[in-house]
Amino acid sequence: DGGITQSPKYLFRKEGQNVTLSCEQNLNHDAMYWYRQDPGQGLRLIYYSQIVNDFQKGDIAEGYSVSREKKESFPLTVTSAQKNPTAFYLCASSFNPGGRGGANVLTFGAGSRLTVL
Amino acid sequence: QQPVQSPQAVILREGEDAVINCSSSKALYSVHWYRQKHGEAPVFLMILLKGGEQKGHEKISASFNEKKQQSSLYLTASQLSYSGTYFCGTDSTSGSARQLTFGSGTQLTVLP
Numbered sequence: 001d002g003g004i005t006q007s008p009k010y011l012f013r014k015e016g017q018n019v020t021l022s023c024e025q026n027l028n029h030d031a032m033y034w035y036r037q038d039p040g041q042g043l044r045l046i047y048y049s050q051i052v053n054d055f056q057k058g059d060i061a062e063g064y065s066v067s068r069e070k071k072e073s074f075p076l077t078v079t080s081a082q083k084n085p086t087a088f089y090l091c092a093s094s095f096n097p098g099g100r101g102g103a104n105v106l107t108f109g110a111g112s113r114l115t116v117l
Numbered sequence: 118q119q120p121v122q123s124p125q126a127v128i129l130r131e132g133e134d135a136v137i138n139c140s141s142s143k144a145l146y147s148v149h150w151y152r153q154k155h156g157e158a159p160v161f162l163m164i165l166l167k168g169g170e171q172k173g174h175e176k177i178s179a180s181f182n183e184k185k186q187q188s189s190l191y192l193t194a195s196q197l198s199y200s201g202t203y204f205c206g207t208d209s210t211s212g213s214a215r216q217l218t219f220g221s222g223t224q225l226t227v228l229p
Contacts, residue, residue, distance in 0.1 A: 033216070042119065042204055043159070043219040058216070090158065105149065106206075106217065108158035 002027045004109035006091050011114045013078075013085075021076045021112045023091035030095075031104060032074035036060060037088040037111075046089075049074055078114060086116045118142055120207045122220035129195050129227050137190040137223045139205030148181050148188040149206040149217055152199075159204060162190075192225070200227045 004025045013019045025032065031050050035043040045058030049068040063082025068074055074093075078085045089112045094104030120141040127135055139148060147166050151159040165181035165188055176193045188207075192199055202224050206217035 035219075040221055042221040043206075045216060045218070048216060059218075105161050105164060106151070106159075107161070110158050 004091055004093055004107060006089075006109035006112050009110065009112060011112060013114065013116055015116055016080045018077055018079050019085075019114065021078070021089055021091075021114070023074045023076065023109060024072055025074075025091075025093045025107075025109075026072060027093055027095070027107060028071075029093035029107070030071070031093060032068065033092045033094070033106065034058075034064070034066065034074070034076045035090045035092065037090055043090065046076065085114055088113050119218055120205055120220040122203075122205055122223050124223060125221070126224040127226070129225070131197060131227055131229055132194050135192045135195060135225060137192075137203050137205075137225070139188045139190070139207070139220055141186040141207045141209065143186065143207070143209035145181075145183060145186050145207050145209050147208045148179075149208070150179055150188075150190050151204045151206065151219075152201045153204065153222075154201040162203075195225075195227045197227050197229065200225055 007022045033048040034046040036046055037043050044060050046064050047055055047058055047066040049055035052068055052071050055066050055068050063079055065077045091109040092106040094106050120139050123138045149164050150162040153159040167183050179190045181188045202222040204219050204222045206219045
């Protein structure tokens with residue numbers, strides 16, 4: 001079955017350490033996204049990528065970095081510069097719904113919960 | 118800018134109806150609705166396109182008033198399975214790099 005795989009599901013890290021969250025999709029989607037979810041704040045866009053080797057900052061990119069070397073993969077690194085990294089991180093990918101236009105429909109992974117100790 | 122959802126939370130009995138509203142300060146190209154159950158990924162429900170088109174999904178329907186930059190999600194004869202957090206995502210971007218901005222969510226609880 002096609003889908004998005006995020007790993008690890010739970011991650012603990014000490015302050016000052018970088019950590020990389022994995023996101024792999026086999027949906028053949030061109031676009032991929034990283035969102036951060038905090039209680040009561042909904043989903044906030046960190047980075048997104050429309051094509052391989054290209055990505056753009058979202059609303060809260062500071063303290064994060066990404067790469068898009070393969071169509072299937074879009075890893076997110078949470079660096080030590082991120083001041084409040086404890087959150088639930090969601091990766092998503094999208095297809096274009098048949099020429100209707102508008103933002104693409106998102107398929108989400110199950111998420112990774114990062115806790116900084 | 119984040120769209121505003123209301124109410125923040127609602128509790129229903131099975132079989133009752135509910136309306137969730139989503140309002141933006143920007144002109145919108147489309148509105149998306151997603152539902153997230155506790156500990157799970159958000160799941161796409163429907164997309165509303167510019168033009169006031171109304172879409173439906175089972176007993177869940179939605180409307181989009183582009184002039185008022187508002188969308189409403191209607192849950193009719195709610196079922197226990199409808200419990201979860203509902204998010205609207207608004208698209209007000211131009212150009213090819215379209216992206217969604219999500220509201221803070223509405224937590225819906227359906228009781229037996």
